[in-house]
Amino acid sequence: MFYAALIGIIFxxxxxxxxxxxxxxxxxxxxxTITHEFPVDDFFLFFAxxxxxxxxxxxxxxxxxxxxxxxxxFFSILMFGPKKNILQSLVGTISSDExxxxxxxxxxxxxxxxxxxxxxxxxxxxxxxxxxxxxVQFDNELIHFFNLTAAPIREELxxxxxxxxxxxxxxxxxxxxITNFFKTLWHxxxxxxxxxxxxxxxxxLITVSAVLFGVAHILFGGGWSYGKVTQAIVGGWIxxxxxxxxxxxxxxxxxxxxxxxxxxxxxxxxxVWGFPYDEPASNPMLGSIDFxxxxxxxxxxxxFLQKMIRNYIDVKRQQNSFTDTGVV
Numbered sequence: 082m083f084y085a086a087l088i089g090i091i092f093x094x095x096x097x098x099x100x101x102x103x104x105x106x107x108x109x110x111x112x113x114t115i116t117h118e119f120p121v122d123d124f125f126l127f128f129a130x131x132x133x134x135x136x137x138x139x140x141x142x143x144x145x146x147x148x149x150x151x152x153x154x155f156f157s158i159l160m161f162g163p164k165k166n167i168l169q170s171l172v173g174t175i176s177s178d179e180x181x182x183x184x185x186x187x188x189x190x191x192x193x194x195x196x197x198x199x200x201x202x203x204x205x206x207x208x209x210x211x212x213x214x215x216x217v218q219f220d221n222e223l224i225h226f227f228n229l230t231a232a233p234i235r236e237e238l239x240x241x242x243x244x245x246x247x248x249x250x251x252x253x254x255x256x257x258x259i260t261n262f263f264k265t266l267w268h269x270x271x272x273x274x275x276x277x278x279x280x281x282x283x284x285x286l287i288t289v290s291a292v293l294f295g296v297a298h299i300l301f302g303g304g305w306s307y308g309k310v311t312q313a314i315v316g317g318w319i320x321x322x323x324x325x326x327x328x329x330x331x332x333x334x335x336x337x338x339x340x341x342x343x344x345x346x347x348x349x350x351x352x353v354w355g356f357p358y359d360e361p362a363s364n365p366m367l368g369s370i371d372f373x374x375x376x377x378x379x380x381x382x383x384x385f386l387q388k389m390i391r392n393y394i395d396v397k398r399q400q401n402s403f404t405d406t407g408v409v
Contacts, residue, residue: 082175087373099156103149106223109352116141116142126238127297128243151234152334170184171187192335194374194375203311236336241329245287246324249273249325252279254273267328270325270328275325290321
């Protein structure tokens with residue numbers, strides 16, 4: 082019940098982040114010297130790990146609201162499916178009904194929490210041996226928030242769709258067609274199922290994508306140190322696995338959660354009350370989210386380990402029973 086309550090609260094905060102982020106862009110003086118009318122002359126996407134500029138003629142606010150609507154659409158799709166909506170999954174968690182926990186947004190929230198805990202653990206270990214993660218350098222906070230908002234789409238298309246989805250189509254899909262091509266890119270596991278015969282190849286694709294994702298943070302990250310590479314590789318692997326199993330929109334929403342969701346609260350607290358936008362200890366809004374995600378992540382990891390131990394014990398009992406009866 083406590084675990085379900087935590088996920089439910091995080092779900093509610095995600096909903097709030099949509100208007101909070103819009104307020105930051107359109108109603109605050111976050112940019113100081115610029116506003117949402119600042120021209121965006123180009124928009125770059127990553128293609129197999131390398132940035133490619135796409136010429137556009139938009140104001141920052143116009144580009145932001147397009148991205149905002151895309152994320153809201155993906156959020157709504159995940160919230161209602163694929164088989165159960167998120168409220169049914171929360172009820173299933175309380176009643177220990179495994180079959181009702183398959184809502185995609187529920188899974189995204191759980192993995193967001195796990196990713197935060199793993200990132201904290203990696204950061205602690207690396208800093209203890211003198212390896213820091215660094216931080217992104219930027220000239221304007223409004224531009225920074227816009228780039229954080231754009232990153233999930235530009236990076237998931239370039240690292241997951243290009244490096245995982247397209248190779249999976251040509252490696253594992255036997256019925257080739259334009260329709261199946263785009264369906265595979267949207268949700269690889271439906272058309273190139275994650276089975277025993279192709280598990281190693283799929284893991285290899287995800288790993289290559291994750292490694293390039295980590296290296297790109299050093300090459301194009303603008304301020305990250307070498308410690309960020311390992312964090313980004315872990316995050317990239319989780320994003321790749323989530324993309325393959327649950328679809329492109331699930332991976333984009335997890336990435337959105339690490340960027341827009343968290344920083345919308347950080348910058349909202351900064352714009353309204355003057356809190357530091359990136360310090361959970363000094364920003365009550367960020368501190369609350371950090372606590373909720375950390376607690377959820379620890380419980381999620383505990384549940385996973387409990388299942389692993391239980392499955393291991395069940396397998397051992399079966400092996401012992403076969404031995405006792407002389408079958409093996």
